[in-house]
Amino acid sequence: MSWRVITLGLVLAATWLLWSGIYKPLLLVLGLTSCVLVILLARRTGFFDQDVYSLRLGPSLPGYWLWLLKEIVKSNLQVAGVVLKPTLNIQPEVVNVDASDLPLVSRATLANAITLTPGTLTMDVDSGVLEVHCLTSATAADLQKGEMLARARSLERT
Amino acid sequence: MTAGLALDIGSWVLMLAGSFFVFVGGVGALRMPDFYTRMHAASLTDTLGTILILSGVILQAGLTLAAIKLAAIMVFLLLTCPTAAYALANAARLSGLSPRPEQTPGKD
Numbered sequence: 001m002s003w004r005v006i007t008l009g010l011v012l013a014a015t016w017l018l019w020s021g022i023y024k025p026l027l028l029v030l031g032l033t034s035c036v037l038v039i040l041l042a043r044r045t046g047f048f049d050q051d052v053y054s055l056r057l058g059p060s061l062p063g064y065w066l067w068l069l070k071e072i073v074k075s076n077l078q079v080a081g082v083v084l085k086p087t088l089n090i091q092p093e094v095v096n097v098d099a100s101d102l103p104l105v106s107r108a109t110l111a112n113a114i115t116l117t118p119g120t121l122t123m124d125v126d127s128g129v130l131e132v133h134c135l136t137s138a139t140a141a142d143l144q145k146g147e148m149l150a151r152a153r154s155l156e157r158t
Numbered sequence: 159m160t161a162g163l164a165l166d167i168g169s170w171v172l173m174l175a176g177s178f179f180v181f182v183g184g185v186g187a188l189r190m191p192d193f194y195t196r197m198h199a200a201s202l203t204d205t206l207g208t209i210l211i212l213s214g215v216i217l218q219a220g221l222t223l224a225a226i227k228l229a230a231i232m233v234f235l236l237l238t239c240p241t242a243a244y245a246l247a248n249a250a251r252l253s254g255l256s257p258r259p260e261q262t263p264g265k266d
Binding site for chain 1: 199
């Protein structure tokens with residue numbers, strides 16, 4: 001057992017105990033079971049093999065989330081407008097975003113941020129070039145401006 | 159009393175707005191022509207619908223441990239929803255579903 005397994009186990013156990021606040025045998029056994037299950041699943045996904053601890057994302061993360069929240073609100077209104085219009089005005093297309101120079105954590109952050117804003121949906125990240133499905137030409141144009149990519153890149157530098 | 163009323167009104171507004179986005183997401187999922195475009199509509203429910211409704215509930219909970227738990231639920235949902243959406247879209251992509259439908263209403 002490496003120190004990573006032990007750290008994760010301790011964090012999970014502390015989280016369970018603090019948040020449940022009920023210390024009956026049944027719940028403690030359930031907690032232990034879920035901690036072990038999470039560790040086994042994490043091992044299966046290769047969580048302990050790579051340097052995926054993303055603490056270095058720390059300081060710039062709140063600002064990034066705030067910006068992302070703004071983008072989410074904006075694109076939600078955009079897509080809600082498209083949905084509610086009597087004539088369905090959509091131009092689906094696929095846009096490629098080259099993220100092959102980003103580290104894995106930033107790449108995953110970027111892919112999830114793109115999916116999280118309605119109107120753009122990441123379909124494939126395996127090659128390092130994100131395949132993104134866009135609902136309208138407006139959302140595709142927004143994505144191609146590259147601010148999403150630039151923000152994800154600046155996250156990793158700090 | 160008035161502060162309580164203001165909190166109540168604020169949380170009602172947030173929850174109603176959230177319900178609106180959940181509803182529009184449902185309407186969109188029915189109206190869109192194919193799988194991928196339906197997923198775009200459904201993500202309204204996952205994002206602003208979730209954020210607004212949970213924010214409204216947090217206002218109701220006030221400064222309690224429950225509010226912190228609710229905020230954590232919101233963060234976890236926002237982290238896991240795009241992952242689930244990616245798994246769905248990637249599965250569709252790998253099984254060969256074309257992202258470009260032949261007849262797309264609205265384009266040329």
